[in-house]
Amino acid sequence: MTAPKSTEPCPVARTLDIVGDRWTILILRELLTNPSRRFQDLEASLRGISPNTLSARLKNLEEHTIVTRRLYEEHPPRAEYVLTPKGRELGPALQALLVWGRKHTG
Amino acid sequence: MTAPKSTEPCPVARTLDIVGDRWTILILRELLTNPSRRFQDLEASLRGISPNTLSARLKNLEEHTIVTRRLYEEHPPRAEYVLTPKGRELGPALQALLVWGRKHTG
Numbered sequence: 001m002t003a004p005k006s007t008e009p010c011p012v013a014r015t016l017d018i019v020g021d022r023w024t025i026l027i028l029r030e031l032l033t034n035p036s037r038r039f040q041d042l043e044a045s046l047r048g049i050s051p052n053t054l055s056a057r058l059k060n061l062e063e064h065t066i067v068t069r070r071l072y073e074e075h076p077p078r079a080e081y082v083l084t085p086k087g088r089e090l091g092p093a094l095q096a097l098l099v100w101g102r103k104h105t106g
Numbered sequence: 107m108t109a110p111k112s113t114e115p116c117p118v119a120r121t122l123d124i125v126g127d128r129w130t131i132l133i134l135r136e137l138l139t140n141p142s143r144r145f146q147d148l149e150a151s152l153r154g155i156s157p158n159t160l161s162a163r164l165k166n167l168e169e170h171t172i173v174t175r176r177l178y179e180e181h182p183p184r185a186e187y188v189l190t191p192k193g194r195e196l197g198p199a200l201q202a203l204l205v206w207g208r209k210h211t212g
Contacts, residue, residue: 011207012135012200013128018211020126022119029118086210093206094118096199101117104192105124 003063018064019090023049023057028083031067032091036080066090109169124170125196129155129163134189137173138197142186172196 008014019028026046030037037045043054058081061067066087071077114120125134132152136143143151149160164187167173172193177183 006212008128008212010128010132010135011212012131012203013207014211015203015207016122016126016128016131020122022114022116022122025118025122026116029116089206089210093199093202096202097118097121100195100199101119101121104195105120106112106114106117 003060015093018060019066021057023053024061025094027054027057027061028066028087028090028094031081031083031087032094036070036082038078038080042081061087109166121199124166125172127163129159130167131200133160133163133167134172134193134196134200137187137189137193138200142176142188144184144186148187167193 003018006014006017008017019025023046026049027042030042030045034041039054039058042058043049043051046054058067058069062069065084067081068084069079069081071079109124112120112123114123125131129152132155133148136148136151140147145157145160145164148164149155149157152160164173164175168175171190173187174190175185175187177185
């Protein structure tokens with residue numbers, strides 16, 4: 001399953017259209033700083049997110065092949081979320097936004 | 107004139123709250139790739155932006171001390187917009203978002 005192509009001509013705007021919303025940024029931060037996270041781990045870390053919103057954001061990230069879901073070897077099997085290589089490549093941009101935000105805002 | 111402090115706890119989200127909208131990104135791109143731009147230069151480069159929207163986005167960037175307006179030595183005096191040092195420091199983050207967007211989207 002892949003997301004439709006964007007008609008937005010600016011690559012920065014295209015990137016932020018995919019990953020620029022608040023909850024998505026926070027999900028990516030969790031996955032950049034942990035090797036994997038279960039749904040309930042994310043729900044616990046992201047104070048105030050509803051299960052429906054978390055599920056929708058993860059689905060969007062899966063459709064853009066930024067996040068992948070993998071199953072544990074367990075009975076019953078349980079899912080955990082990990083970044084794909086494409087997702088990991090967002091690290092430097094988010095890090096740069098973080099550095100600027102820490103220095104200049106808040 | 108300075109903007110009010112944000113209550114948003116995530117520095118990445120705070121940064122994008124200030125500079126994450128589409129037109130603002132495009133204005134910053136123009137100012138990162140040119141030493142200065144007049145209002146009409148920006149209007150011409152940003153196809154489809156209304157003068158009111160451009161004016162509001164520039165005002166927001168001035169309030170956050172990301173952009174400054176300076177006057178030419180001319181009669182009548184005319185204004186041009188330049189990035190402040192704080193504004194220039196957004197360069198690496200926007201560059202990283204651009205690289206990712208070019209590689210992975212569109």
